[in-house]
Amino acid sequence: MRAPRCDTQSGLNKGSWSKEEDLKLITYISKYGIWNWGKMPPYAGLSRSGKSCRLRWMNYLKPNLRRGNFTDEEEKLILHYHSLFGNKWSAIAKNLSGRTDNEVKNYWHTHLKKRKMIQGDEANKKEHVKIKTSHKDNESSLDQCFSSISNDETTSSSMFETSFTPGHVVEHEIYYTINSPGTIEDMESFWQQFSSSTHYHELELENFWQEAFFDQESIGYDMHDNKLL
DNA sequence: AATCGTGTCAACCGCCGATCA
DNA sequence: CTGATCGGCGGTTGACACGAT
Structure with missing residues (x-):
């Protein structure tokens, strides 16, 4: 902040x-x-x-923003659309009801990017993701x-x-x-x-x-x- | 208890395309 | 056509929280 x-x-x-x-x-x-x-x-x-x-x-x-933790379903959607669109955060966000491009971007950089890299190295490794609720x-x-x-x-x-x-x-x-x-x-x-x-x-x-x-x-x-x- | 290191995410910055006069 | 203005976008920053030492 x-x-x-x-x-x-x-x-x-x-x-x-x-x-x-x-x-x-x-x-x-x-x-x-x-x-x-x-x-x-x-x-x-x-x-x-x-x-x-x-x-x-x-x-x-x-008013129509959804706040709080990303669900597993949303996470899958982000990964899916990122593979299609790349870093087009607004395009990805449009496919996630109530999420903003900034939120998707932040979530990608703080959670998914790291995870994707880890998965790339160790395909079968499971990564526990901690999601903060600072809002x-x-x-x-x-x-x-x-x-x-x-x-x-x-x-x-x-x-x-x-x-x-x-x-x-x-x-x-x-x-x-x-x-x-x-x-x-x-x-x-x-x-x-x-x-x-x-x-x-x-x-x-x-x-x-x-x-x-x-x-x-x-x-x-x-x-x-x-x-x- | 104090300090340090790291993660998170709200907000800023600069650029670009659309629109309009 | 051109320049100004505006909204939108993606990259980046930095304050704060929190865990580790």
Whole structure:
């Protein structure tokens, strides 16, 4: 886990994502969808690059991700598709429901690559693979966050109506292609709801959204139409 | 208890292709 | 056609956890 740090040149945060950052991204996307990774971080109140947000969403926060240990069946599939595709991790991941290319790649490098080499040397040797469950703590804390949001009707959206539960595969397709970042009023209401529906107030971030959303020049605010650009 | 070595995996980086003006 | 922008991909890094000594 990388320690959170701030890049002095760009002023953007780097490293590990905090719980509150996760919440902001989840809540923003649930309300406004994904319209432009490069432009949306300030609207979501995040001091992160668009790439960082996209990566975090795709690899960790997206609702239909399966987390935890790889099953024997998944392991066989990875080996099978790797023999077909090589290091095309995204192609392999597409054949594994709820798994990301990053996860498949990591699993390959930490477990299967080594095993394959050993098997190559000693064809009949059986290798015991220990699989760590280091996501446990994060999952439980995020579970709390998700439940606190999804239990609040004012913030529920199509996303949360579809069993938005980390650690489980959701059957429904989630729509996140809404095209507008909303108005200032929307955002005020949104963050007030966000604040009251989570443990946000305990995080000493009360002033955060004000700093983030009332710097109108930096975020692009059309005074004439009263809309965020 | 302290130190060291190794494994794990979230996140970063740089590149590339698609799209659009 | 060209250049800018954006999303996506694969390789790599490095902080942290944990076992060994």
